[in-house]
Amino acid sequence: xxxxxxxxxxxxxxxxxxxxRAEDPRETLDYSYNKQRELLVKVRRGVADVATSRKxxxxxxxxxxxxxxxxxxxxxxxxxxxxxxxxxxxxxxxxGLESQITDLQTQHAALQGEExxxxxxxxxxxxxxxxxxxxxxxxxxxxxAAEAQTxxxxxxxxxxxxxSDVGLAVQRAEDKTASMQARAGAIDELxxxxxLEDVTGTAKDDxxxxxxxxxxxxxxxxxxxxxxxxxxxxSAEPPRQIEGQAEPAAEAVADSVVExxxxxxxxxxxx
Amino acid sequence: xxxxxxxxxxxxxxxxxxTELNPLDDALSAAVESGDDxxxxxxxxxxxxxxxxxxxxxxxxxxxxxxxVLPFAEAHIDEVRxxxxxxxxxxx
Numbered sequence: 494x495x496x497x498x499x500x501x502x503x504x505x506x507x508x509x510x511x512x513x514r515a516e517d518p519r520e521t522l523d524y525s526y527n528k529q530r531e532l533l534v535k536v537r538r539g540v541a542d543v544a545t546s547r548k549x550x551x552x553x554x555x556x557x558x559x560x561x562x563x564x565x566x567x568x569x570x571x572x573x574x575x576x577x578x579x580x581x582x583x584x585x586x587x588x589g590l591e592s593q594i595t596d597l598q599t600q601h602a603a604l605q606g607e608e609x610x611x612x613x614x615x616x617x618x619x620x621x622x623x624x625x626x627x628x629x630x631x632x633x634x635x636x637x638a639a640e641a642q643t644x645x646x647x648x649x650x651x652x653x654x655x656x657s658d659v660g661l662a663v664q665r666a667e668d669k670t671a672s673m674q675a676r677a678g679a680i681d682e683l684x685x686x687x688x689l690e691d692v693t694g695t696a697k698d699d700x701x702x703x704x705x706x707x708x709x710x711x712x713x714x715x716x717x718x719x720x721x722x723x724x725x726x727x728s729a730e731p732p733r734q735i736e737g738q739a740e741p742a743a744e745a746v747a748d749s750v751v752e753x754x755x756x757x758x759x760x761x762x763x764x
Numbered sequence: 765x766x767x768x769x770x771x772x773x774x775x776x777x778x779x780x781x782x783t784e785l786n787p788l789d790d791a792l793s794a795a796v797e798s799g800d801d802x803x804x805x806x807x808x809x810x811x812x813x814x815x816x817x818x819x820x821x822x823x824x825x826x827x828x829x830x831x832x833v834l835p836f837a838e839a840h841i842d843e844v845r846x847x848x849x850x851x852x853x854x855x856x
Contacts, residue, residue, distance in 0.1 A: 495793040497785075499848055500833035501768070508829070610771055617773055620824035628827065651827035654768065662771045662836070 508653035517638045518645050522629040529622045532656055536615045539663040546670040547604040549677050554597045561590045567700050574707050583700050607666050614659050625652045767815055768830035775819025804841040
């Protein structure tokens with residue numbers, strides 16, 4: 494067969510070279526066994542690394558999804574306050590986030606596949622290493638160096654092929670996680686820079702600031718109206734806590750021209 | 765006959781079924797020669813599907829080398845070319 498046979502020759506040639514190097518093939522067995530155990534550790538670490546990467550993406554997906562939901566709410570709020578421009582801005586940003594989320598979902602699926610494959614590879618390798626150890630002890634106990642040479646043959650090239658394959662798989666998984674870490678880092682930076690608002694609510698995005706301002710203007714108008722009412726009736730009603738309930742007075746704000754004011758601090762906990 | 769799919773493990777295929785793989789292998793070889801990744805991809809997927817459906821998995825603790833080796837499913841044509849050159853790509 495063509496290409497498939499050529500590939501298997503390459504694996505076998507590699508095993509043969511390793512075997513040829515040793516003066517006593519029985520030493521090769523111990524050397525190889527140590528290499529196998531090292532590789533096993535490496536594969537398990539690879540599985541853990543991929544899992545870490547996958548979890549990080551999960552956290553980011555939920556952060557971005559939270560952001561997206563918040564922008565949706567902001568759009569609704571802005572629209573109820575008659576600010577279509579703000580609503581449009583919020584929805585535009587939301588669609589940007591949605592494409593990020595889609596991208597992360599693809600990466601997540603890829604990592605999940607990688608994790609499953611590597612986990613199975615680790616199981617296979619473990620079983621083979623164990624089988625090799627048994628075989629190695631048998632050969633060492635029962636054969637001279639010259640005899641061992643012929644006995645080792647297939648067992649050795651079998652495990653050597655597995656090691657080459659698994660070694661390559663781990664290397665590829667590591668490359669993949671490294672590139673995903675870099676992309677995840679970029680999203681973290683984006684979240685931290687405030688381009689996407691941090692879910693911890695420490696940084697306020699401009700849409701929130703604008704909505705807060707509108708809400709606070711509403712509060713002022715309502716408070717003024719209440720005071721005027723008090724003055725005319727002379728009653729001393731306790732002041733009502735309005736807390737950003739902007740909707741009832743949406744029309745009043747839409748009609749009035751208001752000067753910009755600093756964002757009210759009392760809204761801090763709500764964002 | 766033992767066939768390895770890189771990254772997935774080994775499968776045993778009855779020798780009598782090997783003739784079914786020949787044309788697929790030829791197509792893959794041609795694709796690698798041509799350097800066309802799309803053609804390569806469809807040839808690889810076809811071959812992998814055939815091997816998976818014809819073969820039965822070799823036991824985890826079996827220590828046998830493979831008669832045939834297939835590249836991993838998502839391999840790029842350049843990676844396979846590098847594998848075939850026998851240089852560098854296989855670690856250790």
